[in-house]
Amino acid sequence: QVQLVESGGRLVQAGGSLRLSCSASGVILRAYTMGWFRQAPGKEREFVAGIEWRGGTTYYSDSLKGRFTISRDDAKNSVYLQMNSLKPEDTAVYYCATFVEGSYYQPTSYAFGGQGTEVTVST
Numbered sequence: 504q505v506q507l508v509e510s511g512g513r514l515v516q517a518g519g520s521l522r523l524s525c526s527a528s529g530v531i532l533r534a535y536t537m538g539w540f541r542q543a544p545g546k547e548r549e550f551v552a553g554i555e556w557r558g559g560t561t562y563y564s565d566s567l568k569g570r571f572t573i574s575r576d577d578a579k580n581s582v583y584l585q586m587n588s589l590k591p592e593d594t595a596v597y598y599c600a601t602f603v604e605g606s607y608y609q610p611t612s613y614a615f616g617g618q619g620t621e622v623t624v625s626t
Contacts (some may be wrong), residue, residue: 505530505601505616511618514591523584523620525599533577535578536602539584541595550608562607589624596621
């Protein structure tokens with residue numbers, strides 16, 4: 504199983520920005536299509552964004568498109584999620600994951616290997 508480390512989450516005021524990072528050891532992330540997901544308290548894990556391993560085509564949740572940007576730096580073996588204009592409803596634990604098979608938009612299509620990073624957006 505791929506071991507992933509998410510980082511960058513913290514408390515931020517509404518309207519602010521954060522960049523989350525996802526790194527891995529022992530595995531080359533550029534070989535994987537990657538996804539970011541989030542899970543708010545009491546809610547199911549939901550798709551945020553994805554980026555294909557070949558070509559870098561990106562996919563976004565319709566509700567987040569325009570505020571969030573996924574990117575990857577293969578030289579640093581990392582994937583990022585830039586989040587702008589943050590809202591209190593963006594408060595959640597954010598996870599990165601490697602795509603296995605199926606729909607890019609479903610968490611069941613991915614393998615999760617990290618503890619997540621917590622983002623809290625205050626009013």
